[in-house]
Amino acid sequence: MFGTDMDNDVALGLFEEGATLVLLGVPEGIELGLDYKTWTLGPRFRGVKMIPPGLHFLHYCSANTESARVEICPKRGLFLSLKPREVIIAHWNKSDDDLDFSQNAEEVERVRDNLKELDTYLGPYPYDTLRKWVSLTDRLSQELASALQPLSGRVSFSDMVPELQLTHTKDREEHNLPRNDQECQSMKEGLDRLPRMKQREGTELRFSHIPKQVYPPGATPAQITKYSMDLSYNLNCVLESRYRHQPLNLLGELQFAFVCFLIGNVYEAFEHWKTLLSLLCRSEEAIKEKKDLYLGLISVLYHQLGEIPPDFFVDIVSQCNFLTSTLQDFFQFVRSPGVDNTLRKKAVKFQAHLTKKFRWDFDADLEDCAPVVVVLPDGVTVD
Structure with a gap:
């Protein structure tokens, strides 16, 4: 054995x-x-x-x-x-x-x-x-792993429980919900009868919080546009809140999430890995300022992408997939003026490696994969 x-x-x-x-x-x-x-x-x-x-x-x-x-x-x-x-x-x-x-x-x-x-x-x-x-x-210490593990001490598939224990018709009426013995008139009504779920307390992976608002309070429309295209402000918020003194620990968190998904079969960890990767790859100013962080990122990704089974990409990876579009942004930013030459050379080699191994075309025009922007009468845009 x-x-x-x-x-x-x-x-x-x-x-x-x-x-x-x-x-x-x-x-x-x-x-x-x-x-x-x-x-x-x-x-x-x-x-x-x-x-x-x-x-x-x-x-x-x-x-x-x-x-x-x-x-x-x-x-x-x-x-x-x-x-x-x-x-x-x-x-x-x-x-x-x-x-x-x-x-x-x-x-x-x-x-x-x-x-x-x-x-x-x-x-x-x-x-x-x-x-x-x-x-x-190699970037994950025991201290960091302990801080990211659930309080229960076990990494596992999400243990979900109802947000509210509505066991009786009276309970549902008090929360203005339809009774279970009434016939559903629509799919929405049927979904409304399902209990809202939350993860059991103590079983949550304790990942870094990534703010949904990517721009600072009071930002002007121009600043909102800028920080929505360059996520450096958002990345700095994450580093400042948890890894102020050890920013490279963010790579350890990236490794923790990947192991929990690849070996632990926790899908929540895969989603966080994707979010972290997008945050790192789409932070143009940070790429210029944080050479060591991004040299480390390339090494981490090299090993991670080398261990994913090839058939894993059959459904997830296509020309309009998350990885190619995210890494395409990174390879574009790393060629910008002001980026460290050592980092640029390593990124070029990494791009060539991925192109050869997975046949990904990072030079293709991905405009067809971009979100549709709708302009409303009052000037508000919706993705």
């Missing part, structure tokens, strides 16, 4: 210096993964050994095998920062279908003293995927 072709001396060194994750009572048949690898567990599984120190993403989803067909539950995951020779123990909680991490120091020491006896039940860390994992998280 955890096969490796590692040299014996190297394996011994990793066994001595690597961290160990002991997972007790995990049912057979569960899908469990560490970082970039996933396995279906057998009856002898007790954990993972030889884990390199650093940040890791443990993810798992239980399966209901009692029914006629196997039902896979939504995936859960959490980021862990492991130290050399550290031993972490977790027990499977059957009622919650989740892992409970032990805080018992005596239990940890007892397991540490018996690691050699437990060795045959531990699978080695998949070192063949370590390089990929590091390339996806």
